[in-house]
Amino acid sequence: MTEDKKKKVATKKPAAKKATAKKTVVKKPAAKKAAPKKVAAKKPTVKKPAPKAAKVAPKAVEAPQTHVIEPKTPTQFLIAAALKDRAAKKAGKKDGPKEKIKITVQRAEKDDNGGLKTWEESFNVPYDDSTTVLQALEWIKGQEDGSLTFRRSCRASICGSCGMVINNRSRLACKTKVIDLVNGSPERNRQPATEIHIAPQKNQPVAKDLVIELEPFYNKVKGITPYVQKGEETAKEVNKNSFEQVNLVSNCIMCGLCYSDCTAMVENPNFIGPAALAKAFRFVADPREGKRTERLRELSEENGVWDCTRCGMCLDACPKGVDPMEAIVKLRTRAMSAGITDNAGARHALAFKGDMARWGVLNEPLLLVKTHGLGVIKEMGTALHLAKKGKIPSPIPHKVEGLDEIKAIYKELEKNPIDVETKAEDSGPGAG
Numbered sequence: 001m002t003e004d005k006k007k008k009v010a011t012k013k014p015a016a017k018k019a020t021a022k023k024t025v026v027k028k029p030a031a032k033k034a035a036p037k038k039v040a041a042k043k044p045t046v047k048k049p050a051p052k053a054a055k056v057a058p059k060a061v062e063a064p065q066t067h068v069i070e071p072k073t074p075t076q077f078l079i080a081a082a083l084k085d086r087a088a089k090k091a092g093k094k095d096g097p098k099e100k101i102k103i104t105v106q107r108a109e110k111d112d113n114g115g116l117k118t119w120e121e122s123f124n125v126p127y128d129d130s131t132t133v134l135q136a137l138e139w140i141k142g143q144e145d146g147s148l149t150f151r152r153s154c155r156a157s158i159c160g161s162c163g164m165v166i167n168n169r170s171r172l173a174c175k176t177k178v179i180d181l182v183n184g185s186p187e188r189n190r191q192p193a194t195e196i197h198i199a200p201q202k203n204q205p206v207a208k209d210l211v212i213e214l215e216p217f218y219n220k221v222k223g224i225t226p227y228v229q230k231g232e233e234t235a236k237e238v239n240k241n242s243f244e245q246v247n248l249v250s251n252c253i254m255c256g257l258c259y260s261d262c263t264a265m266v267e268n269p270n271f272i273g274p275a276a277l278a279k280a281f282r283f284v285a286d287p288r289e290g291k292r293t294e295r296l297r298e299l300s301e302e303n304g305v306w307d308c309t310r311c312g313m314c315l316d317a318c319p320k321g322v323d324p325m326e327a328i329v330k331l332r333t334r335a336m337s338a339g340i341t342d343n344a345g346a347r348h349a350l351a352f353k354g355d356m357a358r359w360g361v362l363n364e365p366l367l368l369v370k371t372h373g374l375g376v377i378k379e380m381g382t383a384l385h386l387a388k389k390g391k392i393p394s395p396i397p398h399k400v401e402g403l404d405e406i407k408a409i410y411k412e413l414e415k416n417p418i419d420v421e422t423k424a425e426d427s428g429p430g431a432g
Contacts, residue, residue: 257319
């Protein structure tokens, strides 16, 4: 019995050892494989957040710049330009204009005796397709000569402050692009420019450099009583045509460019000037004006509407399309329609009309007499000089072919007068 028990014990013990050995072999490798997986998972989680934060940071810096890409005010424009320049410098990029042009500026300053000393200075100024003459002047003032003096305000062709003579024509510096001067304008008979010359406005006293004294110009405007007056001629009803007449000149910004280019002002500084006369038409055409005839009578006197030479320079100079010469012609027409013909200008126009209707040509010797009356005696010296040179034609005009047709035209116009009032579409501040 003891031997059998010993055999059973002996057979059981090895079995137990084998079972335990199998369990340990299975568990140990599982524990070893789990450990490295945890370590490998932690490594990328620590490193990945760092680069993500670095990418977000520059976006936060760039975001504010998007608010000034399209500036709406002059201040925003300056801020946007400054930020753009700063960004270009940081990036090390040369994002400026590549072309340069020679700009000669007329300088002027008062001397110790109260006189005006003038000279010229030239600068090589960089520009691109968007550079205006005003920006070019600001570049000169900021980079070359801080003493350069000129006026400017809105930069949008509204205030009229930067009016000056650019290549012999009066213009707004903020509206005139350098590239347009360089390329020229064949349709307007303007040749391409290889350099730009800038001077102060003409027909007005110069204070310093490109700055003029505005007092004489504004005194002309004050002289026409620039406001609606009460009186018996005030209309009770206002129609659409009345607005169109007022709207013709309502866009004037008082820049003085028409005054600067006016050839009549050169010969007669006492001439009221195109800007003041255009402003006067604004009130003559206003149905609320109560002293219309009185205005027309004053404007028909010496230095008024009949002193305009109709050269057309004011049409080209005006940056807002006001057309001062058209306003002057309309004032003449309205004055004559009101019976105001006792002046040299009106007599000349009526004599011109009479000669054409009767002869088909001008009777020049009699035209002078009809215009000036007894005042023609003052011109006798000039008349004798012209007679010696054979410049005075015969007082008996030659016969004109088709005279009957000319007379028929005048008769038809008397029956059916042409309406010469403005019929332009609304374009002023009150348009719509």
